[in-house]
Amino acid sequence: MSDEELLRRMYAARVYDVARETALQPAPLLSTRYGRPVALKREDQQPVFSFKLRGAYNKMSRLDPPQRACGVIAASAGNHAQGVALAAAKLGIHAVIVMPVTVPKVKLDAVRRIGGDSVEVVLCGNSYSEAQAEALRLQYAHSYTVVHPFDDPDVIAGQATIGLEILRQHPGPLEAVFVPVGGGGLLAGVAACIKSLRPEVKVIGVQAADSDAMARSLETGERVTLDEVGLFSDGTAVKQVGVRTYALCKRHVDAMLRVDTDAICAAIRDVFQETRSVPEPAGALALAGLKQYLTEQKAAGEQSEGALVAIVSGANMNFDQLRFVAERAEVGEQHEAVFAVTVPEQRGSFRRFCATLGDRSITEFNYRVGDARLAHIFVGVQTTGRNEREALIAAFHAQDFGVLDLTDDELAKLHLRHMVGGRSPLAQDEQLYRFEFPERPGALTRFLGHMHPDWNISLFHYRNQGADYGRILVGIQVPPDERELFQRFLETLGYPYRNESDHSAYRLLLQG
Structure with a gap:
């Protein structure tokens, strides 16, 4: 299909019988963060919450x-x-x-x-x-x-009207438009439209790293077929791009970017913070690519002042995914580092460990006694970026603690963080308690500092849930003849608590 034919079909498209011209909404938080004008093309505002209609x-x-x-x-x-x-x-x-x-x-x-x-x-x-x-x-x-979802002239022409709207809504200087890509219908239409009318504007496609058929096709010079595709960004999970979309993208697309799951989750949160709407993973792809583009520019020492636009392509979010998205968004922004830290299983080790963390906010803390000599702790820490993560690793090493950086480890983030624990023959005389405390930076460290050194902590679980109150599950080894003393200690601790030592699930799954 020629560019002239596509433009003719685009100008004759009947999309506004059912679709609306969506807003090109400024993103002030992102613009301030990056020092560049950033705007979101809100296709999630369509009657079906997606550009596809x-x-x-x-x-x-x-x-x-x-x-x-x-x-x-x-x-x-x-x-x-x-x-x-x-x-x-x-x-x-x-x-x-x-x-x-x-x-x-x-x-x-x-x-x-x-x-x-x-x-x-x-x-x-x-x-x-x-x-x-x-x-x-x-x-x-x-x-x-x-009615093909992407490889049809009239379908591509319908999607191209988004590019026409962007140019009409932003007639001033525009550096780049970022477009999510599955089969390529949206990217092909928007790229052909923009390059025909304003060829100086870059058009950049963004794909999930595990569903990158268009990127691979453009790199190899022919359409490739993926053996498998990732399902997190289900709206772009396509094994092979279209014949027409590939040809148009090959002529008009300036670059392709790949982003991982964590970056997509972080972009979902960014859209929510800017708009109070929640895009689906495919809907946040373009913004994730825009952020990666700016990060790479900064690392290369490049400077520009042109505006950037990301197409928010849809908001048909599966509600059950929100827990996963919230958990991974911090890692996607390099705001959470995840470690497995090994400390001596002896009195005072927890205090030294907490002192190493300082006043940093702890996002997760999992521990179960399992070795008489060494304690293995799974911990998440709020950070400002990779440099702070590396500094924290150095601080652990300075204390002679073993440390394994799991921040980029998919197995640890998906599964292992939820599996720390189990029965332990070393957890003798264990008492199980739940505590609550006001959630603020350093609160967990202060809680640990109040724990009496005479009783060994045999189990610990904490996860920051974004609420006003933090919740902790603690196993403490208290011999029977010291229970009365321990009770007096609890009364002076100053935190609401509940004894769960007789809980049936605990006795079944965790009690040694």
Whole structure:
């Protein structure tokens, strides 16, 4: 497809029958942080909370009567399906939508609600590519018209209208526009539009590092097929980009960036802080890339004052993902460092460990006695960046503590942090208590400082949950003849507490 043909289709697109021109919203917090004008193109404000209805409706509105009578079929990870569903209900066209079984429930429910009687949903496969294969089988069997999520001229032209809006809304100096990429329909349309009208503006695609089909294709000079794709950014989990989208991106895209899960989570939080809306992972991809671009510029000593725009492509967030996002956002900003620290299992070691941490906020603290000589502690610490993380490692070494930096370790962050503990034959005379304390910087260190040195801590769990009060679970070894003394100590500690020593789950899973 030529650029002239795409522009002609873009100017004739009927997207505004159902879509709205979304805001190009300044991001003052990010602009102040980076010293550059940053703006967010709010496609999460669309009626289906995603840009996808532009291309889907534009395609379906141009079908001739026989095609409408036969109906359409589409494969989608969620947002394209909602666009097709809305168009089907609006135009009175029967639509079969094939979705992978991994699709978030919020998107599945939305498709059924939006499309009503016009839509039939088929769940098949674990990825978009597997759903697409089933859609092609059904298309041949029933002569449906395919509404492709990205590799169709009218779909690309519909998405290109976003680029036209950005240029109209920001006529001043503009350095770069950052675009999330799955199959490439949005990037191809926006890039072709912007490069045709304002070729000096950079167009930069952003992909999840584990779903980078477009980046690899542009690097190798041909379309590649990924064996597997990551599912966190499910809206861009595509194994192979389109023929048309690849050709357009090859002509017009200035650069591709890859971002990891932690960076996406940090960008989700940034969008929330700027807008009080919560984008889905794919919706925050572009901002994660924008931040990486600025970080790389700074590291290279480059300076520029041009404005930067990130497209927030969707907000169909699976609510259950929010816990994961909140946990990983701090690491994504280099604001949390995670360590496994080994200290001598002897009186005073915890105090020395806490003194090494100083007044830094502790985000997580997991410990279970398991060795008579050495204590292995899993700890998360709030930091200002990589330099402070390295300084903390040096401080641990200065105390002759062994330290393993787990900040970038996916296994530790996903699983091991939740598995520290278990039964221990060394936890004799253990009493289990829950404590609460006002959550403020240094509060956990002060709590540990109040713990009486005569009783050994055999279990410790703490995780900062962002609330006003911190909650701690502590196992303390108190011989029976010292229980009365220990009770008096608890009364003078000054923190609300509860004895959980007889809790059934503790006795089943943790008690030695």
